[in-house]
Amino acid sequence: MNSPHFSTKERILGAAEELFARNGFAGASLRELTATAKVNLAAVNYHFGSKDNLVNEVFRRRLDELSAHRLEALKAVQARSEFALEDILAAFIHPALLLSLDKTGGATFVRVLARAYAEHNERLRKFLSENYGHVLKEFAAAFGAQLPHLDKEELYWRIDIIAGALTYAMADFGVIKRRAAMSEKIHRERAAEHLIRFAAAGLHAE
Amino acid sequence: MNSPHFSTKERILGAAEELFARNGFAGASLRELTATAKVNLAAVNYHFGSKDNLVNEVFRRRLDELSAHRLEALKAVQARSEFALEDILAAFIHPALLLSLDKTGGATFVRVLARAYAEHNERLRKFLSENYGHVLKEFAAAFGAQLPHLDKEELYWRIDIIAGALTYAMADFGVIKRRAAMSEKIHRERAAEHLIRFAAAGLHAE
DNA sequence: ATATGATTCAAACGCTCGTTCGGTTTTCCC
């Protein structure tokens, strides 16, 4: 993963993702991080200014792409002559699934993302809300159009529940242990399927 | 909260809960913690042996009670001549809601719990699974009896999703901002209601 | 009242942390 043909910045971002997921933001030291990335200790501050800013860049690298994929998928669905609630859910969930299956650390990043939510870190929440909040708004509007009987508050509650469940499921927090015979890819695809079916039923409730 | 009539151990546990929720386990230092608790720095190691063990005790204090309440509520439901899926869900969710409304730090603890999940800490996961895993098993059996058409894997998936959504909802991670006019108590009760309805629909899916 | 054990305390231990600083090496353009 940290092959020499990756630039120093890329190697640092990769190692940061890995160690943030495993040990948290405070728990991952720059010494371990730079050793993993096979770069000098001072490289982080040279290239990113500070550890805090490195955290931001780890998120930006993945979320720009994830958000674009989600909005793209949503557009594609909406362009069709007819579509169901499940299709919008898939537009939201499948890009996250795809990211979690990415060979270059996607699964790791999803866990970092879940950690960020759990940390309740105001700085991070603001960063995420400011930079990627509009995506949630788009999806809320799409769901709302499909569920006209639902008032806005009810709708937001349900989307919130889904986002939480998705984060939780993709980050592999649950009690469900993947059986050795099942590949991680299939395990995650199953999780996404179940989540979509579950969420669709939940959204339709009442 | 740290009034002088609380014992040193209790003051430490209270401060630990607060700071673990705010700054994480690694991020909360014993110096800040003991200052908050108004006890000497060495008191943590005197009363708890180590910081790691303090973490365990923070969980034990709350989870013993939560698990007992859940099993008690489940038994009460099952003793009735008839009951619905929602009643079992309520037996699982309402004790968590009650805990989150506890005046002496329950809401704080719920956030600590969510953090523990996110940390993916093997030591903690083992501790939680070993000490409180049987509760999940009881509920799985209860749900299974109400949903005989569901195979075991499907059932476990759905319970997992619900546990994740509950953790996130109670920990207040979501994008939903409580309106100033609404008390936190009502906000959380609403969350629980929505979650129960959503989860019941999800469990019934197919 | 006094002895004994439990508790609290200030101080220090060794260690790791994020960051900084010159100096060296590499890269790239004229």
Added chain:
DNA sequence: GGGAAAACCGAACGAGCGTTTGAATCATAT
């Protein structure tokens, strides 16, 4: 191929960390 800019490097900085120590203080039971 020479010079400027970019990148890298080893070493050190002060600060904060969890933990330990040994003495001071408190509580309790005889």
